[in-house]
Amino acid sequence: MAKTRRASKQTAKKSNQNIMWIALAAIVVLLVGGFALIRSGGQPTATTGAVAPNISVDEAYKLYQNGTFVLDVRTPEEWNDFHAPNTTLIPLDELESRVNELPKDQEIVVICRSGNRSAVGRDILLNAGFSQVTSVDGGLTAWRAAGFPVE
Numbered sequence: 001m002a003k004t005r006r007a008s009k010q011t012a013k014k015s016n017q018n019i020m021w022i023a024l025a026a027i028v029v030l031l032v033g034g035f036a037l038i039r040s041g042g043q044p045t046a047t048t049g050a051v052a053p054n055i056s057v058d059e060a061y062k063l064y065q066n067g068t069f070v071l072d073v074r075t076p077e078e079w080n081d082f083h084a085p086n087t088t089l090i091p092l093d094e095l096e097s098r099v100n101e102l103p104k105d106q107e108i109v110v111i112c113r114s115g116n117r118s119a120v121g122r123d124i125l126l127n128a129g130f131s132q133v134t135s136v137d138g139g140l141t142a143w144r145a146a147g148f149p150v151e
Contacts, residue, residue, distance in 0.1 A: 057139075
């Protein structure tokens with residue numbers, strides 16, 4: 001009987017040690033993931049858990065010059081005032097229902113007037129399974145101020 005109690009205590013001790021190691025591993029995973037999220041700005045993507053970055057207007061223009069798909073999420077009225085040539089307009093309030101119109105196999109740069117709506121648009125696309133999506137800081141206001149083409 002004493003032998004059975006001793007075996008039972010050893011089993012309980014091993015079980016407690018296993019639980020402790022599992023809890024420690026979970027804490028490490030949460031800390032590493034949290035630090036990565038903080039470091040990258042806090043916008044997790046749907047596919048990697050990494051952050052979909054905001055990019056500067058200069059970076060956006062370089063991508064635009066290289067043929068990257070640029071999505072304008074402003075209103076039609078704003079678009080008619082001015083927009084970057086050869087870009088696509090899908091207003092933010094229509095984006096979720098029109099994601100099937102966008103290429104999933106290439107990078108998409110989302111732009112708006114100042115950068116706020118484009119960040120929302122970026123997140124909508126990431127949540128819809130797009131993996132290569134960025135948002136432009138400063139939007140088309142910064143684009144035009146930098147002297148980049150508008151029509």
